[in-house]
């Protein structure tokens with residue numbers, strides 16, 4: 001029995017609120033650290049074609065002996081694979097590398113609006129959802145205007161939008177849009193991806209107040225907001241630490257202090273123009 005609570009996606013399936021992210025983890029290292037994460041109690045893993053570690057991730061899942069139905073596996077379609085037919089081929093290849101016959105969540109990694117292929121691409125995701133090989137489908141890095149188009153021109157409302165989100169980029173507009181349309185908000189770089197977020201004095205003070213680490217209070221903030229989070233670590237003690245956030249609660253003063261940290265600080269690419277790999 002996992003210690004991580006789940007949220008219910010708009011198609012009724014459960015998704016653990018904390019998952020394990022594996023960007024910048026090599027294939028060999030993924031085979032090891034995903035195993036450490038599963039032993040620690042994670043049941044959800046976030047990989048992507050472009051991370052080049054689906055094979056190692058799949059090996060760790062298989063080696064764990066955890067029943068498939070207790071795991072939640074997300075992967076993503078890379079920019080070079082956009083378009084209906086290419087997306088179907090990319091999905092097959094991801095399943096093969098993962099060694100799975102279905103994934104729990106399949107995402108379009110970036111909208112690439114200047115290429116104007118995301119609607120056709122999403123229709124391929126709808127097809128793999130319809131045939132049962134993706135229990136849920138969604139997107140990543142989509143702005144509200146891109147989601148609007150999907151909602152108007154396709155049949156399945158995305159279950160998830162995975163976006164950059166942390167205390168210095170709180171994404172109020174996207175979160176409100178998601179809430180209105182039943183789309184779950186999943187936060188990437190939830191700990192600020194080594195940018196210094198965890199040394200911000202306000203966060204250090206809240207951590208000291210609760211006898212927790214800065215990473216734990218940041219993850220707790222996400223969870224209290226209702227976000228799904230996917231912290232990455234290759235450090236076993238941090239892998240465990242990042243899961244130990246359920247025995248305490250941030251109060252209104254803490255939440256107000258977090259709100260004041262929002263400065264629109266984007267660490268990653270701009271979704272309106274990013275098309276690396278296409």
Ligand SMILES: NC(=O)C1=CN([C@@H]2O[C@H](COP(=O)(O)OP(=O)(O)OC[C@H]3O[C@@H](n4cnc5c(N)ncnc54)[C@H](OP(=O)(O)O)[C@@H]3O)[C@@H](O)[C@H]2O)C=CC1
Pocket residue numbers: 020021022023024046047109140141162163187188189190191192193194198213215216230231232233234235238239241242268
């Ligand atoms: N859809 C998208 O476009 C994107 C998705 N993602 C996803 O989101 C995941 C998480 O984002 P990511 O950018 O990796 O960054 P995170 O915000 O998860 O931060 C990871 C960094 O924080 C360190 N860290 C982890 N835990 C702790 C801790 N308890 N105390 C101190 N430092 C800690 C890690 O170090 P160490 O590993 O050395 O322990 C690493 O340097 C990715 O792995 C990926 O799955 C990320 C970027 C873009």
Ligand SMILES: O=C(O)C(=O)[C@@H](O)[C@H](O)C(=O)CO
Pocket residue numbers: 023048050109268269276
């Ligand atoms: O990590 C991801 O999921 C990403 O899409 C980005 O990190 C992207 O690959 C990038 O930032 C490249 O500079």
